[in-house]
Amino acid sequence: MIKFSETQRSLAGIIAVTFFLVVAMPALNLFGSEGSFLHISDYQLNLWGKYLCYAVVAVSLNLLWGYTGLLCLGQGLFFALGGYAFGMHLMLMIGEQGAYKSALPDFMVFLGYKELPAHWIPFKSLSFSLLAVLFVPGIVAGVFGFLAFRARIKGVYFAIITQALTYAACLLFFQNSFTFGGNNGFTDFKTVLGNEIFAPSTQRALFFISAVYLSLCLFLIWWLTKTKFGKIQRAIRDSENRVRFSGYSTTTYKLIIFVVAAIMAGIAGALYVPQVGIINPEEMRPSKSLEIVVWVAVGGRATILGPVIGAIFVNWLKSYSTYHYPEYWLIILGALFVLVVLFMPNGIVGLPEQLKGFYRKHRFRFQQKKEAAAEA
Amino acid sequence: MSTQEKAEAKKKEFILTCEGLNKSFDGFKVINDLNLYIDKGELRTIIGPNGAGKSTFLDLITGRIRPDSGTIEFGPGEGVALTKMREYQINRLGISRKFQTPSVYSDHTVYDNLLMSLNRNRGAFAALFYRESAADRERIDEILETIRMTEKRSLIAGSLSHGQKQWLEIGMLLAQEPKLLLVDEPAAGMTDEETERTGELLLSLAGSHSLIVIEHDMVFVRQIATKVTVLHQGSILREGTIDHVQSDPKVVEVYLGRQHEK
Amino acid sequence: MLFRFHNLIISALFLLVSQLSADDTQAREIFVEAILAEGSEQTALVESLSTTASTLVPDFLEAWKRGDIFLLEADGSAAPTPLLEVEPEQEGGTPTYFRVIDGEEMAAGSFDPAALEMARPSRKTRRVFTMTIDLLALSTPNVQERADAALKLGLKRDDDILPKLILLRETETEPSVIEALNEGIAVSMLSHGTKEGQMDAIQLLRDENSIAGLDALKNLRHDLNDGLATHPFSEEELAKLTASIASIESYISWTDFVGTCFRGLSLGAVLLIVALGLAITFGLMGVINMAHGEMIAVGAYSAYISQTVFYSLFSESTFALETYFLFAIPFSFLTAALCGFILERTVIQFLYKRPLESLLATWGVSLILQQGFRLIFGAANRQVRSPSWLLGNVEIFDITFGFNRIFVIGFAILIVFGTWFLMAKTPMGLSIRAVMQDPQMAAAMGIRINRVRMMTFAFGSGLAGLAGVFLSQIGSVGSNLGQSYIVDSFMVVVAGGVGNIVGTVISALGIGVTDQALQPLLGPVMGRICVLVAIILFLQWKPGGLFPSKSRSLD
Numbered sequence A: 001m002i003k004f005s006e007t008q009r010s011l012a013g014i015i016a017v018t019f020f021l022v023v024a025m026p027a028l029n030l031f032g033s034e035g036s037f038l039h040i041s042d043y044q045l046n047l048w049g050k051y052l053c054y055a056v057v058a059v060s061l062n063l064l065w066g067y068t069g070l071l072c073l074g075q076g077l078f079f080a081l082g083g084y085a086f087g088m089h090l091m092l093m094i095g096e097q098g099a100y101k102s103a104l105p106d107f108m109v110f111l112g113y114k115e116l117p118a119h120w121i122p123f124k125s126l127s128f129s130l131l132a133v134l135f136v137p138g139i140v141a142g143v144f145g146f147l148a149f150r151a152r153i154k155g156v157y158f159a160i161i162t163q164a165l166t167y168a169a170c171l172l173f174f175q176n177s178f179t180f181g182g183n184n185g186f187t188d189f190k191t192v193l194g195n196e197i198f199a200p201s202t203q204r205a206l207f208f209i210s211a212v213y214l215s216l217c218l219f220l221i222w223w224l225t226k227t228k229f230g231k232i233q234r235a236i237r238d239s240e241n242r243v244r245f246s247g248y249s250t251t252t253y254k255l256i257i258f259v260v261a262a263i264m265a266g267i268a269g270a271l272y273v274p275q276v277g278i279i280n281p282e283e284m285r286p287s288k289s290l291e292i293v294v295w296v297a298v299g300g301r302a303t304i305l306g307p308v309i310g311a312i313f314v315n316w317l318k319s320y321s322t323y324h325y326p327e328y329w330l331i332i333l334g335a336l337f338v339l340v341v342l343f344m345p346n347g348i349v350g351l352p353e354q355l356k357g358f359y360r361k362h363r364f365r366f367q368q369k370k371e372a373a374a375e376a
Numbered sequence B: 001m002s003t004q005e006k007a008e009a010k011k012k013e014f015i016l017t018c019e020g021l022n023k024s025f026d027g028f029k030v031i032n033d034l035n036l037y038i039d040k041g042e043l044r045t046i047i048g049p050n051g052a053g054k055s056t057f058l059d060l061i062t063g064r065i066r067p068d069s070g071t072i073e074f075g076p077g078e079g080v081a082l083t084k085m086r087e088y089q090i091n092r093l094g095i096s097r098k099f100q101t102p103s104v105y106s107d108h109t110v111y112d113n114l115l116m117s118l119n120r121n122r123g124a125f126a127a128l129f130y131r132e133s134a135a136d137r138e139r140i141d142e143i144l145e146t147i148r149m150t151e152k153r154s155l156i157a158g159s160l161s162h163g164q165k166q167w168l169e170i171g172m173l174l175a176q177e178p179k180l181l182l183v184d185e186p187a188a189g190m191t192d193e194e195t196e197r198t199g200e201l202l203l204s205l206a207g208s209h210s211l212i213v214i215e216h217d218m219v220f221v222r223q224i225a226t227k228v229t230v231l232h233q234g235s236i237l238r239e240g241t242i243d244h245v246q247s248d249p250k251v252v253e254v255y256l257g258r259q260h261e262k
Numbered sequence C: 001m002l003f004r005f006h007n008l009i010i011s012a013l014f015l016l017v018s019q020l021s022a023d024d025t026q027a028r029e030i031f032v033e034a035i036l037a038e039g040s041e042q043t044a045l046v047e048s049l050s051t052t053a054s055t056l057v058p059d060f061l062e063a064w065k066r067g068d069i070f071l072l073e074a075d076g077s078a079a080p081t082p083l084l085e086v087e088p089e090q091e092g093g094t095p096t097y098f099r100v101i102d103g104e105e106m107a108a109g110s111f112d113p114a115a116l117e118m119a120r121p122s123r124k125t126r127r128v129f130t131m132t133i134d135l136l137a138l139s140t141p142n143v144q145e146r147a148d149a150a151l152k153l154g155l156k157r158d159d160d161i162l163p164k165l166i167l168l169r170e171t172e173t174e175p176s177v178i179e180a181l182n183e184g185i186a187v188s189m190l191s192h193g194t195k196e197g198q199m200d201a202i203q204l205l206r207d208e209n210s211i212a213g214l215d216a217l218k219n220l221r222h223d224l225n226d227g228l229a230t231h232p233f234s235e236e237e238l239a240k241l242t243a244s245i246a247s248i249e250s251y252i253s254w255t256d257f258v259g260t261c262f263r264g265l266s267l268g269a270v271l272l273i274v275a276l277g278l279a280i281t282f283g284l285m286g287v288i289n290m291a292h293g294e295m296i297a298v299g300a301y302s303a304y305i306s307q308t309v310f311y312s313l314f315s316e317s318t319f320a321l322e323t324y325f326l327f328a329i330p331f332s333f334l335t336a337a338l339c340g341f342i343l344e345r346t347v348i349q350f351l352y353k354r355p356l357e358s359l360l361a362t363w364g365v366s367l368i369l370q371q372g373f374r375l376i377f378g379a380a381n382r383q384v385r386s387p388s389w390l391l392g393n394v395e396i397f398d399i400t401f402g403f404n405r406i407f408v409i410g411f412a413i414l415i416v417f418g419t420w421f422l423m424a425k426t427p428m429g430l431s432i433r434a435v436m437q438d439p440q441m442a443a444a445m446g447i448r449i450n451r452v453r454m455m456t457f458a459f460g461s462g463l464a465g466l467a468g469v470f471l472s473q474i475g476s477v478g479s480n481l482g483q484s485y486i487v488d489s490f491m492v493v494v495a496g497g498v499g500n501i502v503g504t505v506i507s508a509l510g511i512g513v514t515d516q517a518l519q520p521l522l523g524p525v526m527g528r529i530c531v532l533v534a535i536i537l538f539l540q541w542k543p544g545g546l547f548p549s550k551s552r553s554l555d
């Protein structure tokens, strides 16, 4: 039997996932005959598109938490910032088709704005909006990360202050006067890039882009873990001071990783908004960011596919149980989390290994007993 | 030449110049008006009772903590002031440190530990696109040979014994190709034979490198020491050869008669 | 509804009238006379009502103004009988009528309601109604009410009332009332007095630090500038006026400042009790308990439960309301401590070596608890009523000190002191600190570390429960009550320096006061955001918090 190295196995996994998401799913949606077991409905595809965006956020958090040991409780913030940036463009693209038939977005008419606020104007341009999707989360992460890492805030403290940041931003976005629609956020989008936004073909395209994007992120992480950069990343996680005293500016490394993860999440947010058709400050609630941590932990952190599996599994479970047991969903999620932390430290991906170890231990005991019995 | 100019000229020969160093924690003076000069290529041994401030002194040099007052300058010629620099900058100047408690990357292999310590461009982008060259591999093999860990190259460092970790950390120091090595209690956790080998290694480095070694083991100190500095309550008590220092009544009192002090 | 309620009160008054007090009898007589009189005689009679010291007068006058007083024409030349109409309780019923003179109910059928004629006060009389009611307050035996009324009347700056106030000052004996009268008179004087009177008033208002008089002073200055004042002022006099205004304004800003500090302190005190629990579980034990907020909610719901239990035991009596809180305090502490104990045994004890994971697991617990509260107590918020002894307030130097706030501050001091004592002075505290610093060593020294951890955690959770009781007095109790405090209190612990009680105290109070000081300027949300940002920046300057821990370990 040929023994594959860890990296090779991960690569095979990524390729399989890519094939499934980028080729198989759209194909089954397009060509699968209606009602057949293999057919994926438009609704299903859209749902999965949403999951894939979540999966990317989980991957970005894993880059931070799994590989660098930076538990960020604000990944949902970056996700939402990307979503808001693209949402602004979508809002302006509604044009005069809104409920108030005004060139201004509906919420502005409702709140009595006379004209578009200055910082909204550039978002009429698609390319500016796309740049904003990259730069807004990137700059927020850059400034915040610079301050936090310079002050050597790490571990639990980093987790707490990223949560505080998220909380502050969430409060801010809930304010009507902050010009981003207050607690209603943005919704009622009509078109994206000139296409009708909820047309099946548009949604299929969005799914396809999300799938490709997720695959790209996975390949990026896979490549990163092989480089010296990836090694240093993990060394920072395990023994940051040693790295620092070996001549590496850990602050710079962490800052780069933090910004990259923020941008990665921001793009996912921008893909998410046209697929669900709404973005509001609920996405920024600290609990949302904690939920992302759950996905990673459930899937298995510091593994390449773990976060993807975790994000999809937990969200599937969420859809399922909010439908069947709406009262108990939070209890299920909470219990799942407690159990995973207590009994599955390596998540779903680590489960086979864990079971194998368990089996070996068991077999060893069993054999000992048998030998003892034989001796007697 | 005036005497002052002579002193200036002499100073230029020092690889490390510490003057008027002070550091206190919560009003407790740990380093007290310390002046220390290390010649280029010198192997200096620092001894002193526990809590004398030896490790704190290394913390000051490596930028882990900042002195309350005083200067630390590095380098022959125009000294570089270390007191305002960050740890990684100081390290890049060529000052490497082995910690009192061994500190290795416990999740990486022995080989990777050395690889990451190699004196290459340590910027983030360089690290992204770094590829091991044949020369790098050779250098690592060489170091593995020196620290006698060739066959342990693909073990996870976290699984090594205390003494092996000490060796690995010394190897990591070598990989950094520093000008000045700061070695804090290297012999702890080693067998007598290993201790002796450590001594030989340090001696072989002296000359081409400058070293500051902190140690308690007197046999070891005797083996390596040319010049010994005795640190007590944050300042220098005596400086000189090992025999000179060991026969000094004050030093004996500090080591043996500490209970009489209070 | 409200209207009918009002009538019920009046009818109650009339039904209780069999044993009238002398005051009331007199008031009724004058009132009847006034209703029957006309013109200036009527006005004078109404004014004279103010000297009767009867509590019926305001209600009478109200009813009259509203048109609820009717006249029943008598046969022959006898005067008509004034009646009070009371609306029926049920919609569409017939109203009942009471004789004004003695409050007797008129038997139905003894007269023809259709023949009743509404008694209308003359326009001039109407105008003195309010003044009469106000002046009436000046004759109440209650000193505080009398003083309030005196000031209020003065502030009206009515030249009809001014002479009456001056008259009253002659006979008044109560110093606090005299003071109020002086202040009121001075304010009136500013508008109607002679030049000398005005100058005296300016001086007096300044000496008294009269916040109430500030507007009048400013008006006067305004009038002077516009040339509308009755007496023009010289430069010097104008300067005096301005100085007086400035002096009062600085007094106001001083009282505002003290008031803000006080409210900040009380907010800080609640925050402190929450954060103290965290300082123990997080700071000392290294466990990040995201369910700490739910421990607060457990405390608050316990208060609700004890209220419910007391109400059902003693029916909804005042006794139950006044005493349940005393029971709620220890009860909340114990329930929250019990929850903490269970949490520690089932989850946290396995995670001491994995602090980040304790954060995640306890967050799971927090979700379960939140939903649990919703399932048990319903999604709607629950109201917990405050006992009356927490509702009042005292006013010192024009600053209002609410009893509930004073109580919280006092209690926080007690708790901080108790915690400090427990930690620093008892053998228990010594073993707690030992276990926190080096569990293995402590175990080797024979300390039962499991037990110590268990109890410490329960204690920290119990403190959160106590915070919950106080929060239940400030707002309503809901399943995510704790959520709004958890971020703040983590920040308190981090900013104070982890594992340091003194640091926690200082940073809780500092954050509380800053929050209160910023809120009026920036609004509640921006104020909080600023506080959060300020803390993040503060950590730049002191990364370890106010009192950083002194561990030297490398990582």
Ligand SMILES: Nc1ncnc2c1ncn2[C@@H]1O[C@H](COP(=O)(O)OP(=O)(O)O)[C@@H](O)[C@H]1O
Pocket: B025, B030, B048, B049, B050, B051, B052, B053, B054, B055, B056, B057, C550, C551, C552
């Ligand atoms: N970060 C610190 N905070 C408080 N005290 C410290 C700190 N670092 C060192 N000390 C104190 O300084 C003294 C000297 O310590 P150290 O330099 O480790 O002594 P040694 O000579 O044994 O290496 C000790 O008493 C120690 O408690």
Ligand SMILES: [Mg+2]
Pocket: B054, B055, B056, B100
């Ligand atoms: Mg030491």
